[in-house]
Amino acid sequence: MLALSQASSLVFPAPLPSPLLGAASLLSLLLLVPAVLPLVAPGAALLTAWMALFFSPSLISLPLVAPPPPSALARMLAVVVLGWASSLLLASRLASVGPAATPPAPSAPAPAPSPLLPPCAAAVLYASPFLLLPFAASLPLPFFLASNVAAFVLCNTRRIPLHPLLGTALLSQAAVFAHSLLAGCAPRASLALYASTAGAQVSSLLAPSVLALAVSVHNRRALIASSWLPTLLSVVATSLHGLFGTALACRLLRLPPRFSLPLLSRQITSPLALSAAASLGADGSLAIAAVVLTGLLGSVFSGALVGKEVAPLARGLAVGISSHGLGAAALSREDPEAFPGAAVGMALTGAVTAGLASVPAVRRALRVAVGAAAVAA
Known part of the structure; x- marks a missing residue:
């Protein structure tokens, strides 16, 4: 495709x-x-x-x-x-x-779609990219990409009391902020780096x-x-x-x-x-x-x-x-x-x-x- x-x-x-x-x-x-x-x-x-x-x-x-x-x-x-x-x-x-x-004929309600991962596994997945933090300053793409995808998976477990897209954005921005602390730069600079690396890669699939x-x-x-x-x-x-x-x-x-x-x-x-x-x-x-x-x-x-x-x-x-x-x-x-x-x-x-x-x-x-x-x- x-x-x-x-x-x-x-x-x-x-x-x-x-x-x-x-x-x-x-x-x-x-x-x-x-x-x-x-x-x-x-x-x-x-x-x-x-x-x-x-x-x-x-x-x-x-x-x-x-x-x-x-x-x-x-x-x-x-x-x-x-x-x-x-x-x-x-x-x-x-x-x-x-x-x-x-109106359609009466039918059994459609089952709710399963989450992408069970809640515990999704939480572990979201935490795992932070293991890359020591390398995030020199290799930002893997860290940003992993944290963005993992945040989306976690927010689709329905255990996060936010709309999945809002939750994904907030958790991904938390990862961007963590990168800025490690790299010693302004959060806006880290966000711009995210947008030009992982953000561009993910958006390209639209x-x-x-x-x-x-x-x-x-x-x-x-x-x-x-x-x-x-x-x-x-x-x-x-x-x-x-x-x-x-x-x-x-x-x-x-x-x-x-x-x-x-x-x-x-x-x-x-x-x-x-x-x-x-x-x-x-x-x-x-x-x-x-x-x-x-x-x-x-x-x-x-x-x-x-x-x-x-x-x-x-x-x-x-x-x-x-x-x-x-x-x-x-x-x-x-x-x-x-x-x-x-x-x-x-x-x-x-x-x-x-x-x-x-x-x-x-x-x-x-x-x-x-x-x-x-x-x-």
Whole structure:
């Protein structure tokens, strides 16, 4: 899957994001040559299971992002929080049209997914990278990488009273702080070193994860075909709402364009959001911060806004559309019955939103909407 992702970046350069075009190509190949599926399915399943880990470097490195002025930051947070909630409710309403609204036949509840390791073994795994501390100053990559992965495994035992991604970020930052004490440097310098070494390595697997979504869509093609109307309505309407509704909200709140443009791609996964931000001339680090915050909101609070009385497909579509990979990853653990819809919603919304942002006329309209018409598109 990693090789396919690298090949797509060479074969499909601009204007569309290469992971998106690679995923479309892989989906086409799977539809035309089904025999390819057994070759890519194991890698896709592995990437999907660990997808939340690949988002963690963005959250761990968040203190490195230069914060906007307090007044702008408050307005940006308002746009992200209200935008996420309105996207979720809009997608939930539209996804409940037609077949998606039909409640499933009663069935035994799906068993909760097993943790990656038993709690004691996970705790030992998290402690083990600290044995590398004497060598961490000269060999930071093994230490940072081991502590990042071990923190994720420990937080997925459900013994940590935090959301797994938040717990992973905090435990990984603790390891970064320990490195700074040993190396005798500022914590910010150690965090920058983490971001350029282990963080870059872990984040690089996000693009292959986008390709893995092609396998999820292929495996649910019958579901999409039987519920094409709610899927189409919710994906297209929420993608337009995410781009133009966010731009309008930023304009109404008089948020300067340099802080507005990074928010427009808030509801799609990081590789596609970075590509959309580059197309719009937006700050990539702020765009990733908005993506991470949106995903966190979706993974923690979606269940409170979309009740269990909503059909599983509609629940999944709403979460995947509004909260991208982090929301889908949370459903894979907490609501496995709704996860297929989340995978479909995440993949199609990412494709539609990133595709729209790559169209010159749409880019110009978005820049005008946020008041950036004077800046060259």
